[in-house]
């Protein structure tokens with residue numbers, strides 16, 4: 001015990017990035033007495049989840065809902081902010097064709113909005129897609145259309161998805177959509193369909209996670225600010241405006257010696273026993289000194305990101321719309337989503353007679369939107385809001401712009417291969433762990449980003465978690481929570497019971513046993529003998545022409561019986577496979593639908 | 604790498620194999636119960652009385668006697684029938700599973 005404490009005394013962890021992940025790592029380490037230093041390049045903590053303060057109007061980038069199934073993360077949130085959370089019922093809608101549609105979609109509301117004729121056409125196109133699915137499923141367009149029909153795809157998926165990614169859905173690979181639904185295990189879904197959880201209604205839990213959320217009174221930044229204070233209170237450091245510019249590593253013993261930052265032109269080195277990085281992998285690799293092998297560098301350059309900017313408008317009106325946010329599917333405007341921060345928390349605005357809106361545009365660093373001067377962006381925002389009929393230009397009294405680099409790691413066709421190459425190299429470095437969202441080039445939300453950090457901290461204290469399994473294998477963290485009846489059944493059993501039956505094998509087995517049955521029964525009666533041998537069994541010859549209770553008849557009966565048994569067995573196996581296949585197909589579609597329920601929320 | 608995907612592949616591509624003991628037991632219990640219930644059903648329903656005043660219960664089911672020596676359509680007979688049915692079912696079930704598994708093994 002004492003030795004362990006001494007060991008911890010000697011440990012010092014350098015953490016790159018003061019976003020949710022970096023801070024969570026420092027927080028966990030500080031609890032166990034391990035000293036750490038967080039190096040954050042920005043002027044404030046929080047990373048993508050920070051809260052910006054503009055003239056006492058608070059806003060975050062994208063609107064960060066706090067919802068999680070991970071107990072460890074939930075506990076930290078409660079520890080840090082206690083009762084500073086507001087519990088909010090979510091209201092979000094899609095704006096399309098000058099109409100609002102509830103999102104997640106509600107069938108009746110959608111039908112009403114689309115009108116009877118359109119709804120009918122959608123139904124036809126939906127049925128058509130299911131009856132005659134496109135053979136090829138290479139693009140996102142084909143993938144979604146195959147499941148929802150072309151019309152529904154065009155109405156509710158196409159424009160927004162294209163705004164998010166900046167390319168046509170016919171250029172986005174279907175693999176990406178499949179990636180989005182991969183998190184939901186089909187085996188688990190089959191299990192749940194068979195064994196309804198006794199105590200908890202899973203559907204209800206998912207619904208709750210989508211339909212309501214927690215939000216700190218002053219936005220997510222409040223969480224990170226408080227966390228940084230606790231970390232510092234525990235004796236560790238959080239350094240702002242400290243951009244890591246070089247990672248100094250030792251090629252021979254494959255470990256990191258120190259990281260370098262630049263303070264007012266002065267080079268400063270930070271040594272540590274362990275290093276944790278939440279900065280984008282691409283940049284991390286580029287900052288290695290000496291440089292990494294050519295192939296690794298090349299692979300890291302293939303990791304791409306989508307950037308994002310928010311035009312914040314202060315509107316001189318008490319109420320603009322009741323939603324937390326609205327998805328803008330209108331193809332005529334570049335605007336993709338509008339946040340109404342006051343509806344997230346009334347504390348976000350200093351004057352309740354005003355409204356603060358966040359107009360979200362997706363872009364690439366350096367493209368036309370990204371490079372547009374702030375004043376022009378604010379003008380664009382005003383113009384588009386007026387064109388949509390949501391806000392009149394003259395009601396806007398002020399505005400500001402915040403650009404967020406690398407908001408989304410891109411899952412393009414080559415990313416997995418590149419990531420594997422980079423991972424292979426980084427896995428070989430003993431005292432470095434990657435955590436978080438861009439830190440792992442993974443679509444992690446705050447909770448999963450924090451879980452990677454918690455596990456990284458535990459690894460430093462001797463645990464052996466594989467951080468790459470988080471958010472790849474939902475079971476990894478779900479198994480920590482209480483198990484429902486269904487979860488107690490191992491997946492292997494479900495898989496085995498749902499495997500196909502070999503039709504020939506089953507037919508032959510049933511045929512053989514039935515054949516033997518009649519053969520032995522006949523022989524038995526023949527041996528038993530009597531005045532009239534087996535008059536009742538003899539009746540079989542009404543069906544088995546030529547059959548008699550004799551030695552010869554035993555063979556004839558065996559032949560017939562084998563044949564009928566074979567046919568019965570084959571049909572049984574065929575029907576069983578067919579119905580089970582249909583059952584699995586239904587479950588699979590349900591899983592896909594469930595994922596698409598909050599599909600748009602993932603961007 | 605991706606456990607979920609692997610599991611899904613297994614779900615779609617695997618061929619089921621039977622556990623001979625379990626299939627035998629299930630079929631044994633099923634056949635045993637069929638004979639047991641069928642016998643007791645006839646016993647409870649009672650039989651019919653012939654012109655000679657003899658009560659006949661389950662004349663057709665009692666034909667099983669030809670194979671199940673000692674079996675009768677009576678309450679005690681239902682237990683004997685159960686034992687025979689169980690033995691026959693167990694044997695058939697295990698044999699079906701054994702033959703099926705052998706064929707599947709051979710094919711793969």
Ligand SMILES: Cc1cc2nc3c(=O)[nH]c(=O)nc-3n(C[C@H](O)[C@H](O)[C@H](O)COP(=O)(O)OP(=O)(O)OC[C@H]3O[C@@H](n4cnc5c(N)ncnc54)[C@H](O)[C@@H]3O)c2cc1C
Nearest residue numbers: 017019020021041047048062064065244279436437445446
């Ligand atoms: C639009 C949008 C909406 C979102 N909504 C939600 C939501 O509702 N709920 C939710 O749970 N999640 C949401 N997320 C995801 C959430 O923002 C991320 O999961 C979370 O911020 C990731 O935390 P992180 O610490 O891994 O990374 P980041 O937040 O990216 O933090 C990394 C930090 O590293 C710093 N850094 C980078 N390079 C260096 C360097 N060289 N030296 C020093 N520091 C460096 C950065 O400045 C940054 O502060 C959303 C994301 C986006 C883009």
